[in-house]
Amino acid sequence: MTSLGYLLGLLLLAYLGTFLVGNRAIRGFGLSSSVEYVVLGFLLGPVLGILQRDALSTFDPLTHLAIGWLALLVGLDYGHNNNIRVRLRSGLAGTLVALLTLGLLVLVLWWLLPLQVKLDPAQRLTLAAGVAIACTETTHHAVRWVVERYKAQGPLARLLGEMTDVEDLVPIVACALVFALNPTQDAPLPAGTAALVSLGLGVGIGLLTAALLGREFRLDESWRLLLGASLLAIGLSVQTRMPPLTALFAMGVTISISSQHRSEIVQMTAPSERAVLLPALLVAGARLDLSSNSAVPVIALVAVLGRLVAKLLCGLAMKGLVPEARSARPWMGLSLVSAGGLAMSIGLAFHLRFPGLIGDAVLASAAGASLLGEFIGPPALRSTLAHCGELGNATETPLPGGRS
Amino acid sequence: MSASGGHRSQLSYGVMAAALALLLVLTKVFSSGGDNLLGALGFLLLAGTLAGELFEPLKLPHLTAYLITGLIAGPHLLGLVGHHAVEEMTFVNSLALALIALAGGAELKIEVLRQELRSISVANALHIVLGAPLIALVFYLARPMIPFAQQLTPMALLGVALLWGATAVSRSPAATLALLSQTRAKGPLANNALAFIMLSDAAVAVFFSVVLVLARPMIDPSVELSLKELGELGHELLGSVAVGTTMGLLLAGYMRLVGAQMQLVLLVLGFVIWETLRYLHFDTLLTFLVAGFVVQNLSNQGPAFLHAVERLSSVVFVLFFTSAGAHLDLPLLGKMWPVALLLAGSRAVIATGISKLSSRLVNDHPMVARWGWTSLVSQAGLTLGLVIILERAFPAFGGDLRSLGVATVAINEMVGPLLFKMGLDRAGETSHEPEPTRPAPEGEAS
Structure with a gap:
């Protein structure tokens, strides 16, 4: 398949993506985490050999662009749920759940990794942290998917919606730290300062963009400024060997805070999310390599199971500490296992930055978490909300995977 | 492109100037060598946009600001954008040229074309029949200033001169389109310039091929005159029109039935x-021009189509012209400037004279007669393609000929837009309406 063929395929997928979700409402086509595109990529890539890895690497700049753009969108809408500012306690709860999940996973993987592979301590920590970071998020798409499809309304639905909007901060910052602690030989910045520079770059370019967007919102000019600033931030991040995720997320948050046009910018950019996400997921699927090292599938399995346990523990903690979750069943933590765009973006970022075992294992773990999360997360969330009496008039539309 | 400079306060300009300076520093500090494609694209898009706005009070076209931004940031001056990145950016060209051709076709309305047909036919014929030989004569006479020409026999030199004239x-x-899009100019001069330049593209393609067939035996006596290439050209042009018509009808059908995600x-x-048609040896510019023309004139989707093209163009044109600026070979221009200036200057003078003659013959609108020549100086991608x-x-001297061509195009590329903007301003055809300030309609923003 030629580069033109790949490009056509990716553009067609982007086209399809914009029809699946229009503006900010989830219309209900496809799975909640869009993991089917990862599976499609896996089938077209490693299984059938139609999408070849070498040819896909031609599009590495586009992959960086997709990762960065998705992070920018997350940053622009960070701390807002349906355009309403997230409450502080929901934000704290979301951050703590993410930290707990991340911490538990790092510990488990750090402890179990020597049973599978021999690595020096630095590589062992990078691998454990990378896999844990990719398995931390609960995708807000899945929560919104259930809430909107089943017309859920109530304190728990609101809490979960807000928590999943806020918790993205933890894996994104952790990702920057891991990248900063692993400088390449040609990295232009010392290990300690790289993460700060990456964040500073995002904040600086974000402030610059907000200042340039000015008082009057001009549509075409705003597109040019936002796109130009994003490309610049992604390019400089790649140049400094830092993940575009962090700089672009920081840039998005900065614009969101400092520009008076936040809602217009969010409205302007929202339709591009699926258009970028679906090709990125397909590329991620096609880049999966489970056979490069026999440890990769084992690490991914351990990560996915560890994630289940960590989220169950988080659910128990919430049930005990958060009033909105008191009436939920003990296994409400399973409602939080859906993963999606951010997990796969982190997987891709590690895959590009750490080729070999670490990159393959992180990407495979992210894919595994997304796949398993799709089968468990939405039904568990629906059941939890139903148990708490927060489901409205449920439609007859079947759940992902044919469940009803 | 924004045409609303008049609405900005001094503070806004101060912020933009400070932002541009900060941007330069930031890119200089972090971008070692400037060979990072994404960083270079982002820098040029951002800096070009800012420079375009900063140039507004000076009444200079945005296009000139983009070229100057690219030139300053490019590998020959500040080096913020490296050679490698500039080469990699050529992928923007096909998208930009496709948009230019689509918009150019869609801007050509049948009624305008009917009005202008006599004028543009006569003008095209005169530029080809009179202009090309006169420019060839200047090239022939400039022989002592052109090192590679001194090695050629008189007959070979005549062949090369004829090819230079055709180019x-x-x-x-x-x-032309970028400037009309920025200024939102409407009126006899804008209509005439657009119709003339879009149609001259097809005319020059045919003329160049004919001259190439005729000049080849003059330059290389071992080659015999062959009409086969002309036959192939005929097929190529007819095929391009047919494919363009089909593409236009499909586009119009898509817009009528679906209408979303035009970007x-x-x-x-x-x-x-674009790349597929190029691979199949169609004339891509002509194909897309016809497609745009069909959407505008054989359906009622023209205005919506033009709007979609202009929205994407607002980003692509900045990249296209800033990268063109970065691509300008300054050391080469420094070496060849006397002869390049002579050739560019004589071309402008000849084009102006022919424009005046043509206007007198067909009794053009007074504004066209007075300022029509200002649209004829610009040269860019198409000319470089011919070179x-x-x-x-002609591998023996082709490299030197190309260098001379690039140096001449560099001058025309910088001077042409300034002249055309001046012409439009003087003819009173530039618009002063501000850019829309509403957010993107649903589904259109990607």
């Missing part, structure tokens, strides 16, 4: 279909 009557659809459809057209064909056809 020199090409214009820049890109610059993505245009990306597919600009990257994938590259010459380089491949």
